[in-house]
Amino acid sequence: MKTALVLNGPNLNLLGTREPAVYGAQTLADVETLCRQACATQGFGLDFRQSNHEGVLVDWIQEAGRAYAAGTLAGVVFNAGAYTHTSVALHDAIKGSGVPVIELHISNVHAREPFRHHSYLSPAARGVILGFGVAGYALAITALAGVTA
Ligand code: CA2
Numbered sequence: 001m002k003t004a005l006v007l008n009g010p011n012l013n014l015l016g017t018r019e020p021a022v023y024g025a026q027t028l029a030d031v032e033t034l035c036r037q038a039c040a041t042q043g044f045g046l047d048f049r050q051s052n053h054e055g056v057l058v059d060w061i062q063e064a065g066r067a068y069a070a071g072t073l074a075g076v077v078f079n080a081g082a083y084t085h086t087s088v089a090l091h092d093a094i095k096g097s098g099v100p101v102i103e104l105h106i107s108n109v110h111a112r113e114p115f116r117h118h119s120y121l122s123p124a125a126r127g128v129i130l131g132f133g134v135a136g137y138a139l140a141i142t143a144l145a146g147v148t149a
Contacts, residue, residue, distance in 0.1 A: 065097025
């Protein structure tokens, strides 16, 4: 059974505690449950992680590249949070890893402040899903099932 790695970046540990109008009322634990169900449907195991630290996220993408090359990982669903809009390091990590990454955003970043309109991740990502609330995580896992090398 292959694994889907779901990575969450800075402040996503606060999901469900503030800004429900933007991000909804579900917590990150709820999102993990939703992802587990979507993975079961696709025949994937789930590895679900969150970090507030850019370097940790870089390490996890590099680790994902090794697991993908070994054939144990289907790919990565990545909500990089605000690092989406700032991080050349995450762009480079995704490109260098060779692992298919689906960029995911809960909100429609293009309908928000201009500083959220640019993503350093999108050019390195296999695809992007945004604006569907936390349901987007399940959509991204379904999309991973259709991703081939
Ligand atoms: O829409 C998304 O998923 C974002 O990646 C969320 C990031 C934001 O910086 C991106 O522009 C879009 C922010 C995540 C912070 O989440 C919070 C949730 C509840 C309370 C406070 C922050």
